Amino acid sequence: MTSALWPLQTAVYAKLTGHVPLMALVSGVYDEVPEQAAHPYVSLGSITESVDDAHNQRGLEAAVVLHVWSKYRGFREAAAILAALDAALDRQPLTVSGYRDVSIAHDQHQQLRDPDPQIRHINVSYRVWLTKI
Template sequence: MATALRPVQTAVYQKLTGSTALMALVSGIFDEVPEPAPYPYVSFGSILEYPDDAHDRQGLDVLVTLHVWSKALGNGQAADIFAALDAALDRVPLAVAGFTDVSIKHTQHQSIKDPDPDVRHINATYRVRLTRLT
């Protein structure tokens, strides 16, 4: 089985950093968040991969979790960042190296109370479905 973890993360990263609307709102998109983190920003969370084969081709179902982080008062800034993130990804063409029939769709998001009362946090999950090129 060939994994799509790295190619999917690369494609999502490129799509997000290519969004001028999103990048105007955040200090960066991070896999590993630098310390101290420059708020607001988006970070990658877990990426889960499941086989979803056709009869003669390898298919994969990949769940990508992204996190929005803000220190602005209230939830408004985090919500605006999530909206820009969602506009950049949900049902938008996504090119993933080594794969075809790629689709990406928003599956859920939630606003979370962070232990630090100054931090606003939204996590969002996207489902990427794809087929390995033969």
């Protein structure tokens, strides 16, 4: 089975950076966060894949983790960004090169206090189901 890691990351990145309401809230969406990135921003985290074949079709189930970073006191700003992520991704169409029947849904999220007391962090996981073309 060929991995969907890169096509899936590319599709998620394109979906997020093309979502005007999200981009109005953040300074950027990053795979590799620049040293001087302004808060708030979203970073792409890990992607895990599991084989999810059906009869004679090759398929994958993936978990995509995103991170919201904010310096707003409290979690209000990070929560608004999480809502914009959901508007962009949760149960929305997603085109992934080499795959069909792609569906994506919010799985879970967790708000965290960073060791730096000024930083607020929410990590969010989305489940993605894909069938190989």
